[in-house]
Amino acid sequence: MTCFAIARDDLTSPDVLDLLRLHLDEMHSWSPACKVHALPPEKLRAPDVTFYALRDGDRLAAVGALKVLGEGRGELKSMRAAPDYRGRGAGRALLEHLIAEARTRGLIWLGLETGRTVPFLPALRLYESHGFAESTGFGDYVPDEFSLCMELHL
Template identity: 70%
Template sequence: MSRAYAIRQGALSDPAVLALLQAHLDEMHRWSPACKVHAMPAERLRAPDVTFYAAWDDEELAAVGALKELSPTRGELKSMRAAPAYRGKGAGRAMLDHLLAEARARGYEWVGLETGRAEAFAPAVRLYAANGFAECENFGEYVSDDFSLCMARTL
């Protein structure tokens, strides 16, 4: 039986959220060269072109994610991360579903993301692929190479 997570916009001042975002950045630096780390710090997630969400299991933080507007018809997933205690428990999937629903509500026709190619990123790549994402051509400032993988799907 899957859990129901309460997904709410904001919470970028919550200590649990800030800690998870910092852990996310730290792990990205562990698996990729600094020039290939595209994860956003909390300050950047507060910008007007980004909408940040946190998924909660009662009072426990389960996952975070954001949707960045690239154009009126295109968006990008950012800062997707399940808390360690919630990996494999549907929190990432719940956040992905929420972000895709928000993208559709905004009228986006395309959603992209950049992730890593190292084995540590394999669970994320499998989640995205199972939800209609496929490798795509580079977009924005990203370059697909031995470290970075660009993925996208149409809505």
């Protein structure tokens, strides 16, 4: 099993920016533009968002963020494993870290929005395996044939 290191990240390193660019490009190729809720780096630097990079030595394996919504609620944003690390536990390790971080911060609820189509099935299975269940929309998210909201009560 790979030993990953997870740390807060300032979104300035080229490998992180490249992975986020790939993430946004794929989201736009898989979903209508109005259903792409992935954030660009400048919005992931907001004060209410904590961004993390997961590394395997000096190689970037995954990224993801925790956004605090208020009233004990949080949202997972920009979860993405690097192509070479898909299916190798990087996403799982980062998701477990983000859930633990949410609990440490005293959050009682985590939500996320993801796609509902075939390219998103691995992510859906990962979230379900950690107790996330389909939910009604939250914030500005409206579930439909492309978009799925999920929640986890902590």
